[in-house]
Amino acid sequence: MKIVIMPKVGFCYGVERSITMTKELINGNYQKPFNLLGMLVHNNIVNDELKSLGFNIVDINNLADVLNNTNGTFITTAHGIKKENSQMIKDMGFTLIDTTCPIVLNNNNKIYKYYQNNYDIIYIGKRNHQESNVIKEYVHLIENENDIHNLNISNNLIVLTNQTTVSIVQIEYFSKLIQEKYPNIIIDTCICPATKERQQKVLEEVKLHHNQLDKWIIIGDKLSNNTKKLVEIIKEYTDKYYFINCIEDVDNLDILENDTLYITSGTSTPNTFIDEVIEKIKKK
Numbered sequence: 001m002k003i004v005i006m007p008k009v010g011f012c013y014g015v016e017r018s019i020t021m022t023k024e025l026i027n028g029n030y031q032k033p034f035n036l037l038g039m040l041v042h043n044n045i046v047n048d049e050l051k052s053l054g055f056n057i058v059d060i061n062n063l064a065d066v067l068n069n070t071n072g073t074f075i076t077t078a079h080g081i082k083k084e085n086s087q088m089i090k091d092m093g094f095t096l097i098d099t100t101c102p103i104v105l106n107n108n109n110k111i112y113k114y115y116q117n118n119y120d121i122i123y124i125g126k127r128n129h130q131e132s133n134v135i136k137e138y139v140h141l142i143e144n145e146n147d148i149h150n151l152n153i154s155n156n157l158i159v160l161t162n163q164t165t166v167s168i169v170q171i172e173y174f175s176k177l178i179q180e181k182y183p184n185i186i187i188d189t190c191i192c193p194a195t196k197e198r199q200q201k202v203l204e205e206v207k208l209h210h211n212q213l214d215k216w217i218i219i220g221d222k223l224s225n226n227t228k229k230l231v232e233i234i235k236e237y238t239d240k241y242y243f244i245n246c247i248e249d250v251d252n253l254d255i256l257e258n259d260t261l262y263i264t265s266g267t268s269t270p271n272t273f274i275d276e277v278i279e280k281i282k283k284k
C-alpha cells in the first residue's frame with residue numbers, strides 16, 4: 001500500500017487563528033464564562049476540546065435570550081457574526097472577541113458595500129451555514145439551479161459573489177448559468193486561497209489517479225462545507241473514496257495491498273487527527 005498525502009492538509013490560516021485567539025483567553029483577564037457564538041469551526045474534535053477547556057456553545061439564533069440569562073465573554077466563530085448581533089452584545093456591556101477569519105470579513109465587507117451602492121447581490125453559498133447567515137438579508141442566495149431559475153431581478157446593477165468555501169467547479173458552473181440570464185452582471189467571486197489551492201490540487205490529482213487501485217480518503221467533519229466540497233470534486237471522477245469523520249471509520253476501509261491511497265482533508269480538520277488516521281491505516 002502506498003500513501004500519498006496531498007499538499008495542504010489540516011487547519012487553514014483562518015481556523016488556526018480562530019482557535020489560537022480563543023484558547024489564549026484562558027490565560028487572559030477576561031470575565032467567565034466563555035461563550036462561543038456557535039461552533040467555533042465545523043469540527044467536533046475541536047469543539048469537544050474547547051468544551052473540555054470550559055467554553056460553552058450558546059445559541060446564536062436566540063441571542064437576546066442568551067444575553068439576558070448569562071454573563072461572561074462572547075467569542076465569534078471563524079465564520080463571522082451579523083453586525084446587529086455584535087452591536088447587541090456590545091450595547092449590553094459584554095466583551096466580544098471577534099475571531100472571524102479576515103478573508104470572510106473582507107468578503108462580507110465587500111458585500112455590504114455593494115448593498116449600500118444599491119446592487120442586487122447574487123451569492124453562491126449554502127443555506128443555513130453560519131457564513132451565509134451573516135449576510136443573508138443582503139443577498140439572493142443561490143444553492144442550486146432552481147434558485148437561479150427563480151431569480152427575478154430588474155435592477156441594472158447586479159453582482160455575483162459567493163461564500164468563501166464553495167467549490168471551484170460549482171462557481172464555474174453557476175457563473176455560466178447566471179451570466180446567461182444576466183449578461184451584464186459584474187463577476188466578483190472569491191474563493192479563499194486555502195480552499196481554492198486544496199480543491200485545485202485534488203482536482204488535478206483525481207483527474208490523473210482514479211483507476212482500480214487508487215483510493216481517496218477525505219478526512220474531516222460532516223458539518224464542514226469545504227470538506228464536503230472536496231468529496232463532491234472527488235466523486236465526479238471515482239466512487240473509490242472514503243469520508244473519514246471519526247477514527248472508527250478507518251475500520252470500514254476496504255484497502256488492498258497494492259492500493260495507492262490519496263489523503264486530503266478539510267481546513268478545519270486537526271493535523272493530530274490526520275496523523276492518527278494515517279497511523280491506524282498503516283496498521284491495517
Ligand code: SF4
Nearest residue numbers: 012014015101164192
Ligand atoms: S477556509 Fe479560508 S475563509 Fe474559511 S477560515 Fe479557512 S482561510 Fe478563512
